[in-house]
Amino acid sequence: MIKLTRHLLGGAACLAAVSSASAADLPVSKSAPVEYVRVCSAHGEGFFYVPGTDSCIKIGGRLRTDFAYTQPKGSTVTETDGNGNVTAAWRDGRYRDATGMRAQARLEVDVRTPTDYGTLRAFLRYEIEKNTGIFSDDESGALVDSAYIQWAGVTAGRLQSFFDFYASDLNFGNGLQGTFGSDTINNLLAYTATFGAGFSATISLEDRGTRNVGEDWYDVAGQRLPDVVANLHVEQDWGSAQLSGALRQLNSGALYGPFAQRVDTTYGWAVQGGVKFSLPTLAEGDVLWLQAAYADGALTYIGAGDIETGDFLSIAADGAIVNGDIKTTRGWNATASFLHYWTPSVRQSLWGSYTDVSYDNAVKADYAALRNFDVWTVGSNLIWSPVSSFDIGVEVLYSKAERKSFAGEIIDSRQKSEDQVQARLRLQREF
Structure with missing residues (x-):
């Protein structure tokens, strides 16, 4: 029994040594680090870093609804006699809209990146709206309200005129x-x-x-x-x-x-x-x-x-x-x-x-x-x-x-x- 015990213990020790040596030779894989969204305060509130880059982005927009009334101004309607003389005249506003509604959605994306010549900025404002009644003369549907690039003092694209104040x-x-x-x-x-x-x-x-x-x-x-x-x-x-x-x-x-x-x-x-x-x-x-x-x-x-x-x-x-x-x-x-x-x-x-x-x-x-x-x-x-x-x-x-x-x-x-x-x-x- 004593000899058998010695042989078993010796074998276990050898196996442990071999296993340790084999484990040391295996490649070790580590999980990729998790990159969390970081706040970018250099350009104001609402900006955060695009993961893996030095660019900051801000995504925002608005929803707007308008309900409006305008007194209708109808065209003048006249009545004439058999000789063509006007006998009565009045305004008829029945066929003109007096009320209207507007629903508008806006999405804005603002991306800014530091460069040796100053901040490189790309800005997009996209709007979708539906107008009825007195608003129907305005443009309905989807449109690019603003889209421009700014860099090193240059502005190119669509935006508010530089004349306006x-x-x-x-x-x-x-x-x-x-x-x-x-x-x-x-x-x-x-x-x-x-x-x-x-x-x-x-x-x-x-x-x-x-x-x-x-x-x-x-x-x-x-x-x-x-x-x-x-x-x-x-x-x-x-x-x-x-x-x-x-x-x-x-x-x-x-x-x-x-x-x-x-x-x-x-x-x-x-x-x-x-x-x-x-x-x-x-x-x-x-x-x-x-x-x-x-x-x-x-x-x-x-x-x-x-x-x-x-x-x-x-x-x-x-x-x-x-x-x-x-x-x-x-x-x-x-x-x-x-x-x-x-x-x-x-x-x-x-x-x-x-x-x-x-x-x-x-x-x-x-x-x-x-x-x-x-x-x-x-x-x-x-x-x-x-x-x-x-x-x-x-x-x-x-x-x-x-x-x-x-x-x-x-x-x-x-x-x-x-x-x-x-x-x-x-x-x-x-x-």
């Missing part, structure tokens, strides 16, 4: 037309130089076609030059300010008159100055916007467009052809807007805007439809944010437009002026 920042609606100055998303190529202390300057080449107003009146030809836009901008603790300018080409391909004169080219231009004051002494978040612009042959830069409601029609056109020449149209706009926080969750905006458009006398003499007009708008909205990034707001605005007579002519009282009241309820959730 206030750009309807506080108001929901625009009344009878876009009367709050320039607010245009455009395709462009720009360069921005920064000088420190919040100062910068930008030169931008922007798509001309987006800015054309009243193309038929001067038979716009193909685009030869883009609009040239420049601005000087400052951003500091007290707020911000901007001086903008634009130069645009108006060219026509029309043949007019018995001698078939070919219309050549003229140029339009616009200037704008604006300031935004931060007013924390009143309440945290309070701001005051003041802005004014003047344009000659470039009416979108003052936010001017056609106004048509009921019997009333005021036509906006950058210019019109007279004796083979394009006569440009002049106009100006002034806007003021104030935002006040009554409480951290309740805020209110109050704003007003005035736009005036004037045609060349030769144009008014040749075209009865082209008459000077002005339009002014006032309004206010009240917004409650019961939780962060969720707004419930109501807005009411009033607009009035008026056409001006020329050379003693009498404009029908039904067509001389028109006013409009709009009311809107908005629910919006940002994420």
Whole structure:
């Protein structure tokens, strides 16, 4: 028994030694390290590192629903006797929408990567919306609202025009037309130089076609030059300010008159100055916007467009052809807007805007439809944010437009002026 025990113990020891040696020769595999999402604070809140890269990404968006009412303005209906004399006249607004709804979804992706020449940024904003009723004239469906690349001072793609400043920042609606100055998303190529202390300057080449107003009146030809836009901008603790300018080409391909004169080219231009004051002494978040612009042959830069409601029609056109020449149209706009926080969750905006458009006398003499007009708008909205990034707001605005007579002519009282009241309820959730 003693000998047998010794042999068994010896064998077990040998097996253990062999097993240890074999195990030491086997390759050891380790689990790949888990790379968790890390917060990227270099570019503000909401950014995180793309795993395995030094790029930071932010994904966000919003959902918005609008419910609006506008008093219907029907066309005038007349009754006549057997001799063609008008015996009765009234407005019939039964076939015009008075209410409307809008549902809009927005997705934003912002990717930023550090480089030796500064941050490389790619930004995309995609929107899908469905409009009904009074909103049906707006674009429905899916569209790329913004898509651009920024690097080393260069901006290329589709985004807010570098001419714009206030750009309807506080108001929901625009009344009878876009009367709050320039607010245009455009395709462009720009360069921005920064000088420190919040100062910068930008030169931008922007798509001309987006800015054309009243193309038929001067038979716009193909685009030869883009609009040239420049601005000087400052951003500091007290707020911000901007001086903008634009130069645009108006060219026509029309043949007019018995001698078939070919219309050549003229140029339009616009200037704008604006300031935004931060007013924390009143309440945290309070701001005051003041802005004014003047344009000659470039009416979108003052936010001017056609106004048509009921019997009333005021036509906006950058210019019109007279004796083979394009006569440009002049106009100006002034806007003021104030935002006040009554409480951290309740805020209110109050704003007003005035736009005036004037045609060349030769144009008014040749075209009865082209008459000077002005339009002014006032309004206010009240917004409650019961939780962060969720707004419930109501807005009411009033607009009035008026056409001006020329050379003693009498404009029908039904067509001389028109006013409009709009009311809107908005629910919006940002994420």
